Amino acid sequence: MGCCSSQTQSTLKPLKNGNLLAAQSMKVTKSGHIINSKPVRKLMLQKEADRIARDPTCSPDFLTVFNPPLSVCNKLTKFVYLSGIASLTKENLEKLGITLIINATYEWPNIEVEGITCYRVPVDDGENDDISIYFDEVSDKIEENAQNGNKTLVHCMAGASRSTSLVLAYLMKYEKINLKNAFISNAFISVKKRRETARPNVGFWEQLIKYEIKIKGQASIKMLHITVDTVQVTVPDFYEKDYPDLYKREIEKQVKDGKDKLNNLKPKSQKQFNAQTNTYE
Secondary structure: OOOOOOOOOOOOOOOOOOHHHHHOOOOEOOOOOEOOOOOEOOOEOHHHHHHHHOOOOOOHHHHHHOOOOOOOOEEOOOOEEEEOHHHOEHHHHHHHOEEEEEEOOOOOOOEOOOOOEEEEOOOOOOOOOOOHHHHHHHHHHHHHHHHOOOEEEEEOOOOOOHHHHHHHHHHHHHOOOOHHHHHOOOOOOOHHHHOOOOOOOHHHHHHHHHHHHHHHOOOOOOEEEEEEOOEEEEEEOOHHHHOHHHHHHHHHHHHHHHHHHHOOOOOOOOOOEEOOOOEEO
16 A cells, blocks of 8 residues: 555546646646656655755755745645645645645646645746636635545645635635635634735736636725836735735835846746655755
């Protein structure tokens, strides 16, 4: 038996023709990034994750996602969890009883072990990337898994933007709450309350607002467009009042990104996991 043989076996129906099924065989993202298609057939152990968290040769961004608070796995509902890549350890997946993983990255390999189904959503965390084409199908799969009494882990690299956007779509569709209440910290079911580092990029916010209008007929959030230091900045209308620190950081990030773009500066690349050598390079 496989390493996860003690877990409940997945009883999900095969994917229907659609964007999610097509994504499983993609080699390059729509924005031109090569997808890390080498599967992981041996789960990372917690001691390996701890070693990575202390490895000074890793990039600062990579070290950040392997240390708290981004390394923590957060429970959103009885059947849905949200995390970054650091939570994909054998111990954690078995303890939680995860049978479905939604891998919202192109950088990180899919897990292929007995007892766990893994679907990739190959998008970059960029404002112009279209994650909305997966909202319905991913939400339906998460709900199907929950109806079977099984648990789903949705992750991206940091558990901040891509994965958060997917679970917000799910909460709107199946928990019957509006987008703002699904996110803000004083709501009964709240992504931000459970995972403090959750923060979709502004492009994903705009896609979530359109999705809310599609399924609910109206939007609970509006996007504000302001100019700061000659850079056009876009933020959700509730950030300034409810999350002033996040409002400030978002503006600073967009201003820096805008100026870097004007100066043709490219972001530093992160190390990626090589499933064949079990190393990060």
